[in-house]
Amino acid sequence: MTETTKQLKPDKQQSSNEIRMPGPVVAICGGVGGAKLALGLYRILEPDALSIIINTGDDFEHLGLHISPDIDTVTYTLADLNNKETGWGRRDETWTFMKSLEALDAETWFMLGDGDLAIHVERSRRLAGGESLSAITASFARNLGISANLLPMTNDKFSTVVKTKQGVLSFQDYFVRQQAKPCVERIDFDGIDSASPSDEVLAAVSQPNLSAIIICPSNPFLSIDPILSVPGIKQAIRASSAPVVCISPLIGGHAVKGPTAKIMTELSFPATASAIENHYSELIDGLIIDLVDRDESVDISRPNLVTKTLMNSTEDREELARAALKFAKSL
Amino acid sequence: MTETTKQLKPDKQQSSNEIRMPGPVVAICGGVGGAKLALGLYRILEPDALSIIINTGDDFEHLGLHISPDIDTVTYTLADLNNKETGWGRRDETWTFMKSLEALDAETWFMLGDGDLAIHVERSRRLAGGESLSAITASFARNLGISANLLPMTNDKFSTVVKTKQGVLSFQDYFVRQQAKPCVERIDFDGIDSASPSDEVLAAVSQPNLSAIIICPSNPFLSIDPILSVPGIKQAIRASSAPVVCISPLIGGHAVKGPTAKIMTELSFPATASAIENHYSELIDGLIIDLVDRDESVDISRPNLVTKTLMNSTEDREELARAALKFAKSL
Numbered sequence: 001m002t003e004t005t006k007q008l009k010p011d012k013q014q015s016s017n018e019i020r021m022p023g024p025v026v027a028i029c030g031g032v033g034g035a036k037l038a039l040g041l042y043r044i045l046e047p048d049a050l051s052i053i054i055n056t057g058d059d060f061e062h063l064g065l066h067i068s069p070d071i072d073t074v075t076y077t078l079a080d081l082n083n084k085e086t087g088w089g090r091r092d093e094t095w096t097f098m099k100s101l102e103a104l105d106a107e108t109w110f111m112l113g114d115g116d117l118a119i120h121v122e123r124s125r126r127l128a129g130g131e132s133l134s135a136i137t138a139s140f141a142r143n144l145g146i147s148a149n150l151l152p153m154t155n156d157k158f159s160t161v162v163k164t165k166q167g168v169l170s171f172q173d174y175f176v177r178q179q180a181k182p183c184v185e186r187i188d189f190d191g192i193d194s195a196s197p198s199d200e201v202l203a204a205v206s207q208p209n210l211s212a213i214i215i216c217p218s219n220p221f222l223s224i225d226p227i228l229s230v231p232g233i234k235q236a237i238r239a240s241s242a243p244v245v246c247i248s249p250l251i252g253g254h255a256v257k258g259p260t261a262k263i264m265t266e267l268s269f270p271a272t273a274s275a276i277e278n279h280y281s282e283l284i285d286g287l288i289i290d291l292v293d294r295d296e297s298v299d300i301s302r303p304n305l306v307t308k309t310l311m312n313s314t315e316d317r318e319e320l321a322r323a324a325l326k327f328a329k330s331l
Numbered sequence: 332m333t334e335t336t337k338q339l340k341p342d343k344q345q346s347s348n349e350i351r352m353p354g355p356v357v358a359i360c361g362g363v364g365g366a367k368l369a370l371g372l373y374r375i376l377e378p379d380a381l382s383i384i385i386n387t388g389d390d391f392e393h394l395g396l397h398i399s400p401d402i403d404t405v406t407y408t409l410a411d412l413n414n415k416e417t418g419w420g421r422r423d424e425t426w427t428f429m430k431s432l433e434a435l436d437a438e439t440w441f442m443l444g445d446g447d448l449a450i451h452v453e454r455s456r457r458l459a460g461g462e463s464l465s466a467i468t469a470s471f472a473r474n475l476g477i478s479a480n481l482l483p484m485t486n487d488k489f490s491t492v493v494k495t496k497q498g499v500l501s502f503q504d505y506f507v508r509q510q511a512k513p514c515v516e517r518i519d520f521d522g523i524d525s526a527s528p529s530d531e532v533l534a535a536v537s538q539p540n541l542s543a544i545i546i547c548p549s550n551p552f553l554s555i556d557p558i559l560s561v562p563g564i565k566q567a568i569r570a571s572s573a574p575v576v577c578i579s580p581l582i583g584g585h586a587v588k589g590p591t592a593k594i595m596t597e598l599s600f601p602a603t604a605s606a607i608e609n610h611y612s613e614l615i616d617g618l619i620i621d622l623v624d625r626d627e628s629v630d631i632s633r634p635n636l637v638t639k640t641l642m643n644s645t646e647d648r649e650e651l652a653r654a655a656l657k658f659a660k661s662l
Contacts, residue, residue, distance in 0.1 A: 090431075092427075093427065094427040096423075096444070096445035097445045097449050100421075100447070100448070100450070101452070101453060103449075103474060103475060104474050106449070114428045114445035114448075115431035116431070117445075117448060117452075118429075121396070121428075122432060124395050143435050144434060
């Protein structure tokens with residue numbers, strides 16, 4: 001990254017004192033919740049020090065366009081283009097396309113803002129032209145002035161599928177069209193056997209001087225598990241000497257946003273910090289839980305940090321990111 | 332068409348007294364200029380009486396989307412969605428997509444409004460799903476409350492290519508990107524040998540009670556010739572007993588809009604009414620020329636009508652349409 005593009009980044013410009021880690025950092029994240037911590041990490045780390053491995057299990061084709069919801073959420077968040085009110089989509093968005101689409105009696109259950117459309121149309125065009133999702137994601141990030149490495153977990157077809165009491169649903173059908181209401185019985189990953197991590201993902205996790213791997217407070221089942229299930233990623237994380245720290249997405253048995261706790265209950269999985277620890281038991285060296293859950297600390301066998309994990313403000317995001325990196329350093 | 336959808340059509344609602352022709356009417360047209368007369372015909376004819384055969388030689392793929400400029404111009408014009416100020420695109424349009432696209436460093440030479448995008452995205456999706464351009468065009472027209480039959484000249488791949496002193500250019504490259512500035516040496520139609528008219532086009536021209544075929548004042552080389560060159564269309568027109576009337580697109584040696592006169596000069600074709608007559612000599616039974624060109628009437632061997640052909644207002648469009656139909660009736 002050149003000094004010029006760095007200065008174009010609105011969020012990065014406002015960042016408070018950077019944290020100096022001995023080496024680069026990898027974050028593993030899904031959409032909205034994870035992107036908040038990713039932004040915190042991005043703002044306090046030196047340029048280019050952060051690589052973010054992003055879930056593509058939610059990717060789907062809609063209206064003939066390839067949509068990558070989590071990649072876009074992270075991209076918009078780091079480029080300061082995200083809509084802070086809705087939590088999804090872009091700010092200063094217009095909706096003329098949707099109105100016009102409705103008049104054609106086309107499918108309108110998935111909201112596509114006019115500005116948002118550009119990323120889907122241009123991505124689809126470049127994918128059809130043979131470029132990889134990795135290359136396209138990196139190019140968009142560069143154009144939008146982002147100096148972190150945004151890494152789709154895989155360039156292969158991989159779809160999260162939700163088996164519910166109402167039948168097997170594609171992720172977006174379950175999550176958006178049915179508003180995560182159907183009771184979840186099982187979560188499957190279509191394409192899991194033939195998918196492999198992108199070279200960039202393996203390279204990021206295998207950096208010899210890596211100083212931390214942070215599992216962001218994303219939905220473990222729908223956002224993190226898809227990433228960890230891509231053959232080779234879990235092995236690469238285990239092979240790394242960097243400490244792996246997970247921030248629990250639960251606060252007092254509830255998820256801040258989204259259906260994490262509801263799904264845990266449906267899958268007969270206790271919505272507790274120690275259940276989160278068990279879920280990642282093969283991988284993590286330490287767990288961060290919220291102040292509200294301080295009493296659960298005794299149930300956690302690994303090193304843990306009790307701190308405020310709710311991220312309302314940009315300062316909260318930076319605070320938690322700083323705490324997570326310091327905690328990792330201590331492990 | 333049901334009575335309900337008819338009542339939804341804003342333009343049709345305002346139409347003044349309808350003209351009663353003994354049978355249906357076919358119009359042959361390209362983009363902006365032709366669409367003006369097509370609207371006039373649409374407004375004065377009974378619902379369902381009008382079929383419009385539209386040029387698809389300008390169709391192209393852009394950003395992975397199938398764009399049909401002339402079909403869209405006619406569709407928007409008849410649905411009263413067209414932008415009267417610019418002459419192209421939709422009214423009440425927003426441009427968030429283009430701004431966002433620019434930030435991604437994508438191609439922005441072809442302006443795509445946010446509302447306009449819906450028709451391209453949905454058309455592309457349905458084409459990829461195996462539907463024909465004819466079926467999609469008819470469905471959009473129905474959804475937008477248009478009771479005329481909008482007929483793409485062909486469902487096959489057919490591209491107008493302009494050979495210029497600067498090399499061979501695709502139509503949109505020549506017309507939009509290069510603003511029709513390069514000197515034209517020849518116009519070719521890629522796909523001409525394997526294209527055939529859609530069934531709907533042949534059916535429209537072959538209606539036994541057809542009362543008129545109107546060649547709209549569109550560019551003869553770039554808008555009408557592509558249609559007439561689709562193998563079978565010219566023959567079907569000749570086989571029809573309906574009178575064929577052409578409205579000259581020239582007024583005092585100039586085209587109202589677009590590069591018609593410039594191209595005629597470049598192709599060493601005199602920009603006169605009699606040259607237009609010669610151009611269509613195999614087909615037409617009568618020619619309509621503008622009042623400004625009344626002196627040229629003596630050079631025209633076929634029956635001709637001298638009238639105001641400039642269409643500034645909706646009334647002008649209806650007037651000229653009425654004059655054309657009366658003239659056709661008289662032949």
